[in-house]
Amino acid sequence: MDAFVDVFWTKGYGGTSVDDLQSAAGIKRGSFYASFGSKDDVFQTVMDRYWKGVTEPGLSNLEPAVTAVDGVASFLRHVGRFMSENPFRGCLLLSSAGTSTSRVDASEAVSERMAQLESRLTQRLHTDPDLSLDRARNLAAYVLTVLLGLNAMARMGHDGSSIQSAAECAAQSLYALSQQP
Template sequence: MSVTRGRPRGFDLDEALDRAIDVFWRQGYEGTSLSDLTSAMGINRPSLYAAFGNKEETFKLAVDRYAQIDMAYAAKALSAPTAYEVARQYLRDNVDAVTTPGKPPGCLSIQGGLSSAPQDDPIVEYLAGRRADGEKQFARRFEQAIADGDLPATEDPADLARYISTVSTGIAVQAASGATRADLQRVVDRALRVFVDHPE
């Protein structure tokens, strides 16, 4: 990230943001206070405001960084050669990501907005918008698969993308509730059966 406000700082921006990610991931947006953030990030409030903005802006920056690093597998999956491989790679890697030892279980972009107060509606809408953008990317990839003859012409790319997104969201929620990696990989096995012409 590049932030150029104010005088030079005595802390690493990315490292501080990584700590913010951990707090938001574990506690959700609503459950995280500014004191929680400054304590975890090792900075005071003026430094947080100068470097990242308010709590909402800090959360959005955290989600952006999380998407670039912890969810980089999504972009990689979209470049897979077949629709089946797109889904397989994405869901398999999704399971690995939400069950990574040493990190909170689940997904920041899901956990962050599961429980929210009415005043946090902009954050809920922001996260929903990001998920919708992700679905659109998968829908476009599945449209291409239909054009390539890789999927039947009767397939609905938007419905298939929503299906993959719904499975992924469910995996994250189940992981946060204590489901094991093996449990969730079996869910993926079931989910991939929708690609009946592409057995694993």
């Protein structure tokens, strides 16, 4: 599965063929289908593995902080470091957002994970007694926008320091935005 994660992460869903996957697994096409099912089945499994191995550990940055905004700012900084360490790849989940697949359930796997990410951010921000649920949702949407931008920077090969600077700027902006009515 690690090889499959690497192929999808590097090439994206649309750029990955069954030939790429079977080559990564070192098996023939017939064996691939018998062992793993379709490309969409593998993609869904890859998304689950990536969420558990990369996204969940990143989201752990939300909790130890004293305030909700501190937690989300810490998460933004973490993502900036992660993106700077993955030039031309960025984040598999964010890169897959909006990817069309031949089966609805594979597209839903990405949509569900993105919704889960937004929900986790909203929930954490809403623990701030000064932030209404609507305000927390708006700030979570802002953070998602920033994450997609950081991912685009990484995928385009921006240097790590500029990605981390952008993440820091967004983290600092979050403090100011959280104070607005």
